[in-house]
Amino acid sequence: MELDFDVVSLPESDHPEAGETAPAFTRPLVNDEFWEDRSLDSLLANGPVLLVFTTMNGAFPATYTWNELRERDWEADYDVSIVGVTVSDPYDTTETIRDRGIDYPIFSDPQNGVAEQFGVVHDLDGMTGVTEPRPSVFLLDTDRTVEYAWVAAEWPDFPPYDEIEAELPDA
Structure with a gap:
C-alpha cells in the first residue's frame, strides 16, 4: 500500500511508566459549551482517568483516535473517565468537540507544557520551535x-485499543 505521507520513527521518550506518579497540572478543560481551569487532581477525585494525548485538532490521527474512543464507549462499561490533552487553543478545541461530536472533555495546552511534563513532546517536521504531543495514553x-502507559514510537501511530481496554478498571 502506498501512503500519502512518510512514517517517521520518533526518538525514545522519557514518559512516566506504570507504577510511577504522573505530573500534576492545571489547564483549561474544554467541553462543547465552555472551558474552565481545572486540575488533573480534581478529575481524579471522581475516579481513574484515561488521559489521551493527541496531535493538534484537525490532524487525522486526533480525529481517528476520538472516533475510535467514541465507538468503544468505555465510560459506559468501565470505571474510568476519558479526558484529552491537545496543543490546540480552547476556542479551536470547543469547535472541534462540537463539529466532531466528541463526548469527552479535552485539556487545552497551547504551549505544550503538559506534554513536556509527561515527556511526550513531538517536534513537528520542518517547523522549528513548533511542537505538539505525540499520541499517548496514560491510565x-x-x-x-500510572497504571498503564502507551506512547507512540512512530508518526503516525495509534493507541493499541484492545490492550488499553484490558487494563481498564471494571465498573
Whole structure:
C-alpha cells in the first residue's frame, strides 16, 4: 500500500511508566459549551482517568483516535473517565468537540507544557520551535499513579485499543 505521507520513527521518550506518579497540572478543560481551569487532581477525585494525548485538532490521527474512543464507549462499561490533552487553543478545541461530536472533555495546552511534563513532546517536521504531543495514553488511578502507559514510537501511530481496554478498571 502506498501512503500519502512518510512514517517517521520518533526518538525514545522519557514518559512516566506504570507504577510511577504522573505530573500534576492545571489547564483549561474544554467541553462543547465552555472551558474552565481545572486540575488533573480534581478529575481524579471522581475516579481513574484515561488521559489521551493527541496531535493538534484537525490532524487525522486526533480525529481517528476520538472516533475510535467514541465507538468503544468505555465510560459506559468501565470505571474510568476519558479526558484529552491537545496543543490546540480552547476556542479551536470547543469547535472541534462540537463539529466532531466528541463526548469527552479535552485539556487545552497551547504551549505544550503538559506534554513536556509527561515527556511526550513531538517536534513537528520542518517547523522549528513548533511542537505538539505525540499520541499517548496514560491510565491514572486516583493518586496519579500510572497504571498503564502507551506512547507512540512512530508518526503516525495509534493507541493499541484492545490492550488499553484490558487494563481498564471494571465498573
